[in-house]
Amino acid sequence: MQQTFHSTILKATLVASVGGLLFGYDTAVISGAIGFMRTYYHLSDLMTGWVASCALLGCIIGAVYSGTLSDRIGRKKVLMLSGLLFTISSIGTSLAPNLWIFVVFRMIGGMGIGIASMLSPMYISEMAPAAIRGRLISIFQLGIVSGILVIYFVNAYIAGIHNESWNISTGWRWMFGSGIIPAIIFILLLFTVPESPRWLAGQKRETEALAILEIINDSTTARQELDSIKGALKDEKSLSFSALKEPKLKRALAIGIFLAIFSQITGINTIMYYAPEIFKATGVGSDSAFMQTILVGIINVLFTFVAIKYVDTWGRKKLLLLGISGMAICLFIIGFAFFNEQKGYLILIAILGYIACFAMSLGPLAFVVIAEIFPTKARATAMSVATFFLWSAVFFSFPNFSGSCRNYW
Template identity: 55%
Template structure:
């Protein structure tokens, strides 16, 4: 009987998690779809290098604004309502970026989609963490990271199929429109599935809607455990003021620092440089274009496979332990890539081994774990606002790394560029060891109480 109840509860939790994770899939889909379209778009609108960069990065600036605004609105109006709005923004962007006649129209549509991405990037993991049972929360939030990776891989495949459907002329006129417009399918699915999932029980409790919160918690945890969790939430809420001043108070300031450092360093330790510029890096090493693109596909596969490693171990080994091991592997691999560039042995098989080792280490640790920890460590009343701060820092890191990596590769060379990333990783390794608490198996209220002590 107990097994049946537990199975039913987990089926419901998985439904809710998969729905929220579609926000991650759209995150990956939206940020990667431009890769297949940008070359055709450049020819269509006769763009200079600067304007091509603006067309490609316009969505990222939307992400910055989305991350800034989503926390306030989700704390005020609810997680689910704002997730609905992100689904609408994704849909508008998909249609708008598929039909423009001018670059300005295209940039506006992509910016709107970026606002949705930025909002979903903090809201989806937050929503999952607030509804998940404590002993499964790490694995369930990590599914969000897996969805991002799958979204990237899916859209690469769709872009390839669309590009191969017609001639170069057809792609310049229409192909890129189908690539960008294809996002309407996952966006519509996200909207429909949000209709069948509940509001966050912790947000409901913070608004004194305890009966609704109780029903959801009982369905997730069982009536006995659900009642216990609800009491913990009520007790924690009594301690919370829910103000911006509280977030920067002596008790909670360490949590905010942990969230912002994790968010920033997840971007400035080199993963985006490798994902975005891998073909160029491999070509500069002497590989042919076809070989470089094939090795990029291998990177995508490794990224996916080792995200499953994180899913399997995050609730058993713990967040901190997994992060320490992964960061250590990243340091070794970045040092190795730097040595290879420094000695000029870039055509060596060791280049590929170290880069794949870096991706594997990242995907099993620094890829998913910041999303998990950031969604766990803040109080309920200010969790949305606090995650907005952290996610805003993350997106500013994305902007910086996208902007400066080509400059670093050109002016510093490959060796010193990768050694800069290695130093950043080493800083985060020390920070993790000294500052980040282990949160596995603890309720969100127990984690909050530990900061107040």
């Protein structure tokens, strides 16, 4: 029975984490395409920044409404909606006849990102036993960084098919269109996993909830789990946004918002969105820039495993303190190098160190803590608020890096 327990929970976690893969894939695809799009559309520095960041407005919309929607129709259905939005966005951005149509479809994809960023870790937290919940939610972050790494490889492969002029006219469209494949896979996989038993119990569908719990537990334990869920849900309803002002929720909400904001304003998106342009600015060629970007993705994946391994033994706080301290040191080195107009591998080493520290701390643990700290009745609404602040922080701190980097060097 223990083997069945682990296999079912792990399968649900991995499928939900494909939402994270789409999150990372769709977020980072712009890194390989933006340079070619700038030339194709003759974009100014301001417009380059807008085209790269427009998806973030969709992320904010998706994050705000996904919690309430998932309370009404279920976690699985809304996750399927995110996969559908990814699919529509991939098709639309690859075939867009002009820049503004591209922006509209990019924002649609952003809505899918916002939904996945909030709902996938929440679904995992509601399926996972408390003893291994942190580890399983960290797998969602592994999905994100895996998606980033995959699209780095895809971008590099597409960019190498033909010459520069082909990339400018056509190659960037292939980069966006490639997202159709993982999006459809995600939708199909969701048909193979159960709905959250906690959500089903909250909808008074206790027979269905018990059936799912009996798949992952023996009958006695399943009944105990259901009774525990019913006890937690007793007299509880999903809260409105105004109800989050309750004193007992304010502290948890403040922590969630703080982590959400600081996980993004520490510079991670500068690297994830503009990695090839950063490395080109340090004096390497286009091909080398793409290969160094892949190296960033590999480090991101490898050090996420550190978080997965130690999050439930070392604790959230210790990993956060270690990682944030390392990030601060590496950012100081990067800033010092740019200020003194240094080129070469010092910047690469510092960036890799920064990515490693982020991947083992703020990257996965922001989602872990946000998914854990709210009571059941407030979880969906409060996570929507925290995720709204996360994507707002990304948007308002988003760098117009491509132009400033080129002018600087």
